[in-house]
Amino acid sequence: METSLNKNAHEILISVLGNVVDTEPRQCIPPDDKTTMFISIFLCFGLVISYLPQHYRIIANKTSEGFSAWFLLLGVVSGTSSFLNIILLQWDAVMCCKSLTTGACIEGLMGIVQIGLQWACFCLVFTLFLLYFPESKKREIHSPTLVVDLPSKLETPITNEWRVSLIVAATCIGHLAISFFISVILLVFVGGPEHWQTNYWAAFLGVLSMVLASLQYLPQIYKTWKSKTVGALSIPMMMLQTPGTVLFVYSLVVRPGTNWTAWLTYMVTGILQGTLLTLCITWHFRNKRLGIRDLDTPATDVDPTETTRLLQ
Template identity: 30%
Template structure:
């Protein structure tokens, strides 16, 4: 018989919603993973956004684990269904963290390296940032395990550490999407950033916020809500730029007489290109210059 503090009436709605969000999180990241694998390019994705996002997910996950450790201990006294309900919040946070971490790895693997010194320095900075992240998270996880395995996770120092991680995870959503919003604005398009992922995750963030608040996790819920509003802004920005690209292409097609050949000074077709193709090349050249500027401005 479980202790009174561990007793939990298994709620079908809570468990079903939690499992739905876990599966939905996995599915929502698949378009981003596919985009990086297909394009084999990191352009359009901010490494600073990935770094902050991953660190925020670490803080969010381990803050909740330490703060709610008593719930995890209860699993030894509960049935599988009841334990699943207890652990769903932690599982959901862990899945989200693992998925965004994989995006970080893929962006590093497919870094656009062109052999120049500038590109080498940018790639080196990105990898150094990743190594620093791994070291920082490793230290943070080690500290958490010390509190759990060697000390009382309910002690004052452990709760102070958990609260500190919680404060960081609450602050991170305020600016986590700022580097990505800046990169997308400078690029004037999503690049390798998957708009499909953003469209799926934006309403998912608000559903997640509702689920977390419903479960009594107000801090985690507010974090998800803030992230949802920022993702909504990013979706609107990407949609606008993609719409402008479509409008420019359509306008160029009309002005060019549906692909009328572009004549040179001697009356011959200039380089075998049409007016449309020339305008598209000009637009691509301007986009490439913006990409170079973004890489120069990016912290890493």
């Protein structure tokens, strides 16, 4: 009776974690699904192309105004977790490349390539956000006084927004380093992909990615709603990515070795991204009627500085 209860409890736990515990090692069977392969290749090219407008917009305008640091934090950590999750889940496919042809190996690894490209492109957005962070928002405005400041006090403190951005950058790097280290230890020194600790770590990364992706767009939606401007956000990028999420999710669902922890993240992200896209389009046309550019900030939403125009 006790053995039966323990078995049922174990089966329930496996079900909750997405059936990631697999007691039978996978065989190196060459994949032969041309349709899925074509969709995966199309999505990889489409993914890179869809991010180019966002990368170009930040570089061309030399500003990352309008981005939420919390949105980027959740996106990078979620993407890192998702990338390591699918590597762990498909580690057998990686090892099978030793006995498969180059074409079969590439086809078997397309799921990893897709999520890897997604992660790399989003990390580049975060890098550009830091490089092109508005200089006017890095330092507090120095209020002139009748008292002459000492030389040690001439350096104005950094703003809270820039401080948060630096903390976010350190957090993303720390999460990547720690997660990568744990994954390597589990794969190389503990017991490989079939070990229960590796499977549960992969499940944890997948669930963490899903939770963070569910929250990822909320800070950006709030910031865009509050600022009432599009800022450096790229509408063309979101118009390409939002419908493409449907094909992206489908290609992951049908890929062997993956489960809901690998694709549910992107489904939730697509819904929230569609919400942000709708909001950006609304503000774009509203501000166009008012004669405000997307990278302009309404005068009523900011405090005047020494660079603020006297006449609007």
